[in-house]
Amino acid sequence: xxxxxxxxxxxxxxxxxxxxxxxxxxxxxxxxxxxxxxxxxxxxxxxxxxxxxxxxxxxxxxxxxxxxxxxxxxxxxxxxxxxxxxxxxxxxxxxxxxxxxxxxxxxxxxxxxxxxxxxxxxxxxxxxxxxxxxxxxxxxxxxxxxxxxxxxxxxxxxxxxxxxxxxxxxxxxxxxxxxxxxxxxxxxxxxxxxxxxxxxxxxxxxxxxxxxxxxxxxxxxxxxxxxxxxxxxxxxxxxxxxxxxxxxxxxxxxxxxxxxxxxxxxxxxxxxxxxxxxxxxxxxxxxxxxxxxxxxxxxxxxxxxxxxxxxxxxxxxxxxxxxxxxxxxxxxxxxxxxxxxxxxxxxxxxxxxxxxxxxxxxxxxxxxxxxxxxxxxxxxxxxxxxxxxxxxxxxxxxxxxxxxxxxxxxxxxxxxxxxxxxxxxxxxxxxxxxxxxxxxxxxxxxxxxxxxxxxxxxxxxxxxxxxxxxxxxxxxxxxxxxxxxxxxxxxxxxxxxxxxxxxxxxxxxxxxxxxxxxxxxxxxxxxxxxxxxxxxxxxxxxxxxxxxxxxxxxxxxxxxxxxx
Numbered sequence: 201x202x203x204x205x206x207x208x209x210x211x212x213x214x215x216x217x218x219x220x221x222x223x224x225x226x227x228x229x230x231x232x233x234x235x236x237x238x239x240x241x242x243x244x245x246x247x248x249x250x251x252x253x254x255x256x257x258x259x260x261x262x263x264x265x266x267x268x269x270x271x272x273x274x275x276x277x278x279x280x281x282x283x284x285x286x287x288x289x290x291x292x293x294x295x296x297x298x299x300x301x302x303x304x305x306x307x308x309x310x311x312x313x314x315x316x317x318x319x320x321x322x323x324x325x326x327x328x329x330x331x332x333x334x335x336x337x338x339x340x341x342x343x344x345x346x347x348x349x350x351x352x353x354x355x356x357x358x359x360x361x362x363x364x365x366x367x368x369x370x371x372x373x374x375x376x377x378x379x380x381x382x383x384x385x386x387x388x389x390x391x392x393x394x395x396x397x398x399x400x401x402x403x404x405x406x407x408x409x410x411x412x413x414x415x416x417x418x419x420x421x422x423x424x425x426x427x428x429x430x431x432x433x434x435x436x437x438x439x440x441x442x443x444x445x446x447x448x449x450x451x452x453x454x455x456x457x458x459x460x461x462x463x464x465x466x467x468x469x470x471x472x473x474x475x476x477x478x479x480x481x482x483x484x485x486x487x488x489x490x491x492x493x494x495x496x497x498x499x500x501x502x503x504x505x506x507x508x509x510x511x512x513x514x515x516x517x518x519x520x521x522x523x524x525x526x527x528x529x530x531x532x533x534x535x536x537x538x539x540x541x542x543x544x545x546x547x548x549x550x551x552x553x554x555x556x557x558x559x560x561x562x563x564x565x566x567x568x569x570x571x572x573x574x575x576x577x578x579x580x581x582x583x584x585x586x587x588x589x590x591x592x593x594x595x596x597x598x599x600x601x602x603x604x605x606x607x608x609x610x611x612x613x614x615x616x617x618x619x620x621x622x623x624x625x626x627x628x629x630x631x632x633x634x635x636x637x638x639x640x641x642x643x644x645x646x647x648x649x650x651x652x653x654x655x656x657x658x659x660x661x662x663x664x665x666x667x668x669x670x671x672x673x674x675x676x677x678x679x680x681x682x683x684x685x686x687x688x689x690x691x692x693x694x695x696x697x698x699x700x701x702x703x704x705x706x707x708x709x710x711x712x713x714x715x716x717x718x719x720x721x722x723x724x725x726x727x728x729x730x731x732x733x734x735x736x737x738x739x740x741x742x743x744x745x746x747x748x749x750x751x752x753x754x755x756x757x758x759x760x761x762x763x764x
Contacts, residue, residue, distance in 0.1 A: 389445065395438040398761040400510060401431040406753030408741065412461070413511045415519040416647065416717055417743040417753035434460045434474035435512045449487060454495075456481035461513035480526055491533045493549075499525045499643060500547055501580045501597030501617045504633050506675045506689040508723060509735040509759035520691030520719035520741075521671030523617065523635055523643040528552040531578075542585040545595075550575040553601035553613075556642035556650060568603040569642070572610070576601030580617075590629070593621040603639060605651070607660045613639035613650065632674035639666030646695040647714040647743075652703035665703065669695040683727035690720040701746060716744040733761040 385391040400412065405427050408414030412432045420426055437459045444452035462477030464470040482495030502523040508516035515524045531549025538544055553569025553576040569576065582595035597617040604610055615637030622630040641650025646669035655662035673691030680686075697715035704713075723737035737757045744750040 385442065387444075390443045392441045392443075393439070394441060394764065396436060396512075396761050396763050397433070398436045398509065398512060398759060399431065399433055400435060400757055400759050401429075402510070402755050402757035403427070403429045404753065404755045406741075407751065408753045408755070413513050414739070414741060414753065414755060415514065415644075415719075416714065417741040417751040419751055432472070432474070436460055437479070437512065447485065450485040450492075452483070452485055454481075454483045459513055489535045489537075492531075493533070494530045496526055496528045497531075499523060499527065499578075500529075500531060500549070501578050501599055501615070502619065502633055502635070502643075503580075503595070504619050504621065504631050506631075506673060506691075506721075507677065507685070507687045507725065508689075508721065508737060509725060509733060509761060510721075510723070510737045510739065510755075510757040516721065517673045517689060517691035517719055518644045519647050519693060520717050521635070521673040521693045522633065522691055523615070523640065523645055525554055525643045527554050529578075542583065545580075545582040545584070547581070547597075548579040549577075551578055551601070552576070553603065554642035555603055555613075555639075556644075556648060568605045568611075569601055569613075571604040571606075572602040573604075574602060576613075582619075588623040588625060590623040591621060592623060593619070595619040599637070599640075603666075605657065605664045609664045611639050611651070611664060611666045613637070613642075613666060615640045615643070615645065627679055629677040629679070630674070631677070632672065634670075634672035636670045638668050640669065641667070645669050645671065645693065647693050647717045649695055649700075649714065652699055654703060665699075667695055667699060669693065684724065686722075686724045688722050690718070692716070692718045697746065713746055714743055715746055716750075718742045731763040733759070733763065735759040735761075 383391045383393055402411070404411060404414070407418040407420045407426065409416045409418055411428065411430055412434055437457060439455060439457040441455045442453065444454065446452070457479045458476050459479055460474030460476055462475040465473035465475065467473070478496070480495070480497050482493050482497050485492045505515040505522060505524065506517050510516075511518075515522055518524055529549050529551040531547055534546045536544040536546070553567070553572060553574075555567050555569045557567055559565070576599065578597065578599045580595055580597035582593055584591045584593045586592070595618070597619075599613075599615040599617075601613045602610060603613055615635055617633065617635045619633040620631065624630055635645060637645055639650045640646060641648050646667050649667055649669075651657075652665040652667050653662055657664075671691070671693035673689060675687055675689035678686040678688075694716050695714070700713045700715055719739065719741050721737055721739040723735055725733060725735045727733055735758070737759070739755045739757070741753045741755075742750045
């Protein structure tokens with residue numbers, strides 16, 4: 201319709217231009233023979249008029265040719281548009297036929313089982329579940345598994361239907377993105393707000409050090425109950441990401457993250473009013489194969505953690521073999537492509553030498569690690585290779601940090617770490633980590649115990665020694681669908697009991713001595729939607745004493761999260 205109107209308008213414009221620009225010719229056609237003679241005489245009297253008329257006629261002829269060419273092109277475009285609409289109708293009809301057949305199977309009309317044992321009955325699997333994850337994404341989309349009994353009309357039609365669905369999804373995502381209200385920043389660069397609103401409810405049998413996210417079991421209090429039920433939003437998180445300009449060929453970005461596990465408000469029901477707490481915040485410069493990171497970040501020599509929604513404030517299995525810390529650091533990372541399927545990651549940096557000691561006042565004072573006058577040093581190398589479309593990764597790291605516990609009593613803290621990620625076929629993954637170290641209580645090693653003392657820490661005659669410890673954890677993940685996963689994990693931390701027995705006065709600094717702490721859990725996490733999570737978890741803790749007795753605790757938790 202628009203094409204026809206355009207052609208008519210151009211034709212009308214041409215006619216009007218011809219009439220306005222050529223009054224002498226029209227007038228001459230209305231005159232008699234004598235008028236023609238007069239026109240000839242006038243032409244002889246004005247010889248310059250003839251070239252002007254001829255030039256005008258040439259211009260009109262060229263304009264007519266351009267209009268004709270434009271009309272041909274418009275007609276061709278119209279025909280192509282009609283063909284495209286016809287093809288779209290055919291693809292839509294084919295898609296309706298497939299959808300109707302799927303609905304028929306879902307209603308129970310079909311008796312055959314889905315071709316994939318984990319497929320949702322009557323529904324085509326997504327590309328991630330219908331084909332091995334190392335397959336070409338477009339091929340996986342085009343050949344998505346269908347329930348048995350659905351005929352495959354032809355490969356070309358399926359490819360077109362898949363392409364149509366993919367384009368529609370892409371268009372919808374762009375429309376949704378544009379409809380969102382963006383965060384305004386003080387600069388022209390993009391800023392994004394992220395986070396999770398997480399509700400945890402939990403029933404605990406036994407005493408623990410922290411009801412919200414327990415790390416160790418504790419002796420039952422005299423006269424107290426051993427069973428409790430509670431809920432909390434303290435593990436909710438808020439983050440801000442900023443994307444900056446390119447500097448020296450590097451893309452710059454920054455992020456900062458908070459939660460509400462920094463303590464309690466000193467007022468009625470204050471345990472429900474979590475205080476905001478800084479977790480991490482970094483500035484990054486990323487080149488193609490090299491990155492520089494500066495800020496407060498996780499412990500990069502121990503990059504893995506078990507999967508749990510019941511323990512976000514502190515990584516799961518902390519003080520049970522999982523080293524962790526949020527510490528100021530500056531590090532450099534370099535990636536080396538070995539082959540198309542494997543690569544090498546090299547990391548090295550300096551860190552604030554943390555010791556795990558709480559602040560002694562409201563003013564910041566140097567810790568024992570900071571009093572050494574030097575930073576801590578860490579490095580890690582990791583080799584990755586593609587397996588089942590995912591990364592098989594083996595990493596090894598090392599850490600050294602000197603601590604000065606007053607009166608020139610120096611302790612050398614160190615740790616060696618190994619981390620492993622192994623894809624086990626299409627549905628299973630194994631992850632784990634192991635460490636061996638000394639004076640690593642600041643990273644949760646040694647059940648948070650890092651020192652051995654012969655007396656009070658403030659006494660200059662007290663001997664101070666670093667506590668040796670070792671530990672690790674392992675997790676098996678089973679993911680039958682992209683939106684559902686089951687996790688089974690166990691961690692164990694073993695400070696050397698012989699050293700603890702030789703230094704019983706260490707009690708005065710760290711509290712009751714623990715020669716071992718074990719934690720195991722099992723959970724499932726269901727993504728009802730991409731941003732809505734549900735999880736149920738069972739956790740058991742066993743914390744040992746020097747007399748080989750232990751305190752047990754069990755907790756069952758329900759978590760509901762909304763990611764934004």
